[in-house]
Amino acid sequence: MSENTSKLIKAINIVHDNFWMTDVEGAYKAINLALEDVDIQDLISKASMVKDIRKELRLEAKEKGMEKGLVRVWESCRLSEELEKNRIKNTEAIQGVLTIHLTNLQKALDFYRQKTLDKFYDQEKPAIKSTNTYKYTLISKTPRYEIRAITNISTEVPEFDEVRESLNRIGLDPAQPLKTGNTTVLRLYSQNEYVEVTVQPSTVLIVINMKEPEEGRVEKIAKELLELLT
Amino acid sequence: MTTPSFSINVFRLQRILDLRSLNIQNFHNETTIIANSLSASPQFTTFQVSLNAIELYNVRYTEKQVRRIDENFSEYSQGIRLTHSIPMLRPPRGLRYLSSKFFSGDVSGQIGEALFVYFLVEELGVNSDSIAHMRPEKRRGYLTSDFLIWDANKRLQNVIGEPYGLPVYGEVKSSTGIMTRDKIGDGLSQLKATIGNAYNHGLLALVSRNQQRSSYDIHFVVVRG
Numbered sequence: 001m002s003e004n005t006s007k008l009i010k011a012i013n014i015v016h017d018n019f020w021m022t023d024v025e026g027a028y029k030a031i032n033l034a035l036e037d038v039d040i041q042d043l044i045s046k047a048s049m050v051k052d053i054r055k056e057l058r059l060e061a062k063e064k065g066m067e068k069g070l071v072r073v074w075e076s077c078r079l080s081e082e083l084e085k086n087r088i089k090n091t092e093a094i095q096g097v098l099t100i101h102l103t104n105l106q107k108a109l110d111f112y113r114q115k116t117l118d119k120f121y122d123q124e125k126p127a128i129k130s131t132n133t134y135k136y137t138l139i140s141k142t143p144r145y146e147i148r149a150i151t152n153i154s155t156e157v158p159e160f161d162e163v164r165e166s167l168n169r170i171g172l173d174p175a176q177p178l179k180t181g182n183t184t185v186l187r188l189y190s191q192n193e194y195v196e197v198t199v200q201p202s203t204v205l206i207v208i209n210m211k212e213p214e215e216g217r218v219e220k221i222a223k224e225l226l227e228l229l230t
Numbered sequence: 231m232t233t234p235s236f237s238i239n240v241f242r243l244q245r246i247l248d249l250r251s252l253n254i255q256n257f258h259n260e261t262t263i264i265a266n267s268l269s270a271s272p273q274f275t276t277f278q279v280s281l282n283a284i285e286l287y288n289v290r291y292t293e294k295q296v297r298r299i300d301e302n303f304s305e306y307s308q309g310i311r312l313t314h315s316i317p318m319l320r321p322p323r324g325l326r327y328l329s330s331k332f333f334s335g336d337v338s339g340q341i342g343e344a345l346f347v348y349f350l351v352e353e354l355g356v357n358s359d360s361i362a363h364m365r366p367e368k369r370r371g372y373l374t375s376d377f378l379i380w381d382a383n384k385r386l387q388n389v390i391g392e393p394y395g396l397p398v399y400g401e402v403k404s405s406t407g408i409m410t411r412d413k414i415g416d417g418l419s420q421l422k423a424t425i426g427n428a429y430n431h432g433l434l435a436l437v438s439r440n441q442q443r444s445s446y447d448i449h450f451v452v453v454r455g
Contacts, residue, residue, distance in 0.1 A: 005396075005397060006382065006396075008362075009362040009378060009380050010359045010360065012363075013290070013358070013359045013361075013362070014359075016290055020290070047372055050372070051371050051372050051373065054373065054423075055371065069258070069412060070254045070258075072415070072419035072420070072423075073252065073253065073257045073418070075419070075423065076419050076420075076422040077252075077253055077254070077422070079373075079423050079426065080426045083426060083427075084427065089428070090373070090424065090426035090427070090428045090430075093373050094373070094374060094397070096372075097364060097367050097372045097373060097374045098362065098378070100367060100372060101362075101364060101367050104366070178280065180278075180280045180283055180352045181351065181355060182283070182351050182352050182358060183280055183352065185280060185283075196282065198282040198283065198286060200283075200358070205282075205286065
């Protein structure tokens with residue numbers, strides 16, 4: 001039971017990350033994988049039953065003319081009694097809601113799969129490029145480029161000397177990284193570019209602003225950075 | 231180049247609220263006590279926000295699709311209205327464009343939710359993959375709090391302050407004005423309904439602008455089922 005809850009929560013985040021980087025198929029795959037071992041119908045029916053009970057309780061409160069500020073607390077007290085009566089555990093209902101959330105995301109993705117997401121920010125749908133350790137898309141908003149990447153392994157920002165040496169080779173000068181608990185931000189400069197890289201354990205966002213736009217150069221910077229971080 | 235940073239003060243109500251004892255008889259009394267004690271709560275910690283990170287948490291965990299809260303973060307807390315180009319079309323009857331409002335519950339709600347996740351992940355070390363944002367289903371009437379947190383590594387121990395089971399339920403209420411008794415009451419009722427008779431804990435995060443209007447404060451109310 002608990003393993004399922006943890007798995008469903010993780011799946012929701014994987015779906016969001018894939019959708020963020022426009023990988024609709026990747027997101028779809030993550031949902032199917034998460035729902036594989038789950039008794040979908042049973043969990044959904046429990047969550048829906050709880051939803052119906054709450055609806056009835058609200059109607060009952062309305063009929064009783066209950067003070068507006070007390071309706072919710074009254075409903076929550078009565079709900080516990082009703083769930084006990086119907087032998088539904090709150091944790092099961094919650095798992096049902098997680099399952100419903102994933103199936104709702106699945107429906108939303110179905111829409112994109114059928115319609116084919118051919119436009120994104122008024123651009124052609126960006127191609128997904130992948131290696132063994134990461135996949136990324138380049139979203140072009142010239143002269144601003146955004147690279148959204150998901151990594152298969154946990155990212156790691158090397159020592160500053162290594163970062164500088166590696167990026168100097170492609171003409172970028174890094175400032176000292178800014179590190180908070182889970183996130184590192186790199187700022188890189190050149191005569192023609194300002195690059196901001198936000199690194200989290202499984203995602204990297206690279207934003208490149210160029211005085212003279214050049215897509216080949218953008219790809220080169222993206223690859224160099226992603227290789228450095230994975 | 232210096233990066234703007236914003237200091238967030240985090241407070242925690244000392245008392246853990248027992249949801250089983252919360253009922254219609256004592257409800258107004260409890261919410262009034264909490265509302266009145268917010269300004270006297272002991273400070274738990276303070277932290278600096280990285281705007282790059284908060285925008286990523288905004289995109290990943292909040293519902294309303296308002297982007298670039300990193301750019302709105304300071305102006306919004308100060309109540310400065312930026313000049314935007316307003317669409318030529320009139321908005322639907324009874325509604326106003328966000329660009330013509332000083333404050334919108336949508337934006338402050340989003341800042342509150344993003345800050346909540348930020349604090350959990352960046353400051354407490356909760357695994358970001360173990361937090362699910364469930365508000366869309368809550369709005370559809372299903373039983374859930376805003377966030378479900380599967381904190382297997384027990385990173386919430388210091389905030390909760392006693393042993394706890396999984397999941398932990400998170401409810402976030404945001405305000406650019408005074409945190410009202412009604413908002414506190416809504417959050418507590420939602421947690422009571424979601425946790426029910428299970429022996430689980432919940433965190434009610436009350437996010438509001440600080441007195442200097444320069445940033446935000448988070449007040450945590452810890453509850454147990």
